[in-house]
Amino acid sequence: MICGNPWPRLVKSCVVKNDVVACRYIVSGRVQGVGYRMFVQDEAGKLGLRGYVRNRRSGDVEVLAIGKPEKLAELRTELHRGPLMSRVDNVEEQSTAVESQYANDFVIEATE
Numbered sequence: 001m002i003c004g005n006p007w008p009r010l011v012k013s014c015v016v017k018n019d020v021v022a023c024r025y026i027v028s029g030r031v032q033g034v035g036y037r038m039f040v041q042d043e044a045g046k047l048g049l050r051g052y053v054r055n056r057r058s059g060d061v062e063v064l065a066i067g068k069p070e071k072l073a074e075l076r077t078e079l080h081r082g083p084l085m086s087r088v089d090n091v092e093e094q095s096t097a098v099e100s101q102y103a104n105d106f107v108i109e110a111t112e
Contacts, residue, residue, distance in 0.1 A: 022051075022098040023072055025063040027079055029089035036061055037108050039083040040075075044106040047071045051102045054109035062112060066098055 027036070032055050040053040040063055049067040056062050065075055082088045 019068065020066060020098060021069050021072055022064065022066045022096050024094045024096045025065070025076070025079055026056075026092040026094070027061045027063065027082075027088060027090070028059070028092075029082075030085075030087040031061045031082065032059060034085040035083045036086050039086075040079065041106055041108055043078040044075060047074055049075060050104065050106055051099075052107050052109040055111045057111065064096065064099065064102065065106075066102060 037053045037055065040061070044051065044053075044063075044065060047067065049065045049071055051064040051066045053061060053063045063075075063079065065072055067075075076091060076093065079091050080088050
């Protein structure tokens with residue numbers, strides 16, 4: 001785990017700004033056409049995260065999440081679980097910059 005690690009000394013590869021971390025997740029498996037984006041938006045909202053979720057033309061789903069490291073760790077667990085009809089094969093985690101355009105909400109974006 002990289003970005004969702006609640007121990008700051010181990011979060012070196014993530015971009016941290018005012019104790020807020022930004023991480024990008026690429027989720028692969030059967031994650032399109034099964035309500036995965038709505039599931040992620042709902043879970044992110046419960047955790048108080050900001051960012052977006054969107055389908056990718058490759059068949060994967062991309063998630064940008066901004067929030068406290070411990071909340072990102074919880075989101076990562078939920079990304080692995082997914083909604084009932086999904087099958088998550090892999091969740092790849094990457095550090096990224098905090099994008100101010102997503103400072104207030106977690107939204108479903110158009111396909112990349």
